[in-house]
Amino acid sequence: MTETLPQPITPLSPAQQTSLINLIRRAAKTEILPRFRNLSAAQVNTKSGPHDLVTEADTAAEAMIARGILRMFPTAMVLGEEAAAENPALRAKAAKAELAFIIDPVDGTWNFAHGLPLFGVILAATRFGRPVFGLLYDAIMDDWIVADDATPTTIAGANSAPRPLSVSAGGALADISGYIHLYLLPKDKQAAMAATLPDFARTMMLRCSCHEYRTIAQGGAEFCLSGILNPWDHAAGVLICQKAGGFVQMLDGRPYETSITEGYLLAAPDQETWEKLRDRFAFLTEPN
Template identity: 60%
Template structure:
């Protein structure tokens, strides 16, 4: 039997192409997101799965503008936006198998945004056959962004200052670790199993915004991020950036991050030792059968 034919690697993104993605996000924030912040009428906010899962006109308008810009520069790319996925779930499979996919969360932290809380962002990732190769975490309020590319470090950048190289934390003993965990999004029996381990950590938070949660991770301000809702627009960029800052991003069963995986828990940690320390404490309860 002939050996399996593997897809040839696509050319890596050039600095100019990466800059085009950053500028597309910044333009969308100025044009469609910031003018609507604290300026939304009731009819411009809708529920998706429930009252905690919102979408606003800023989400849909920003995603449309970013998608048009992306396709101008990458006409053969699959564009997977959070709001486009809601209309066509097959886009996720298309992105996972694509030579190049651009994944966009136009307003990450929509609940915060809709309630006037200035803690939201724009997330963009480029993936090659399901694996991230570029990540962008953009804060519209401060107009600064964290990025990472293949074979390079993570950087925090803004217009008026030199870019700063980022590094994850040094970790430490279990009782000294602080992290992010989306406990309310776990199945009920997993919440009950996870609750007894919470006091083992120094602190456990959730910001309702993956963009800023992963920014904290890349900046070394938290030691781990745990999530069981594996939407690629929430995690592809942030998990990738964390690894380029020195961290580790794997599912609890040991697999590396890939957007094709739809079930399980993604644990991103400051380093290998921290990943293993957290995994060993949380995995027994989160591995229980939920059926």
């Protein structure tokens, strides 16, 4: 099976990308970091359940980023995680938009709310549901990983010039590590998934897609399997892993697009490793 990707679409200009990076950095400095380890109980709420948190930092940062994007791109569609929680119809609208920006203002909110410095900001630009720009920002270290549809993945920071990134070399299942979101899978699949864990060198879950995709793009882990397909978690990371040399598709072989709401997304360092993982996880797509 060969992954067939559409031809590159004209990406955002370097100046536009720099403006977006600076916007994210300002939002982190203004709305996120001052609230880290400084939240009152009244500033933390739940959404879909007790482990799905939203804080004052999420809502304030999303509002600031959305305003900034619309000043730069007044005709673009903006989809924020918190806005989508209030109006789920926005997700389908963004998937059809000629240009949409998708924001996860504090990815890893559970970590953030519990004082763990493992969170980030995710920003993606999509055209008709296909990622064409991705940004994974580490607010603690003030560095960012970016890719667009026409150039490779790079990492840069406040005091460091951009340098290219590359995924790992892959390998046998027993030699690779990755992220499996076990407790986010359907209950009737969790026992079968748990039985696969000894097949790998190590599996984990960071509760932060930003840092999971960052680690894969830097070669520190080989794969990520996700069954929750929120575009604010994945659109940027999929493109960043692909442009770092990785192979990312839905488990059933479809290319990833933000219009897809059901299924399993699998990122791997190369097609051969992806196919080994697909075969091991095939039970996920089989009827019970």
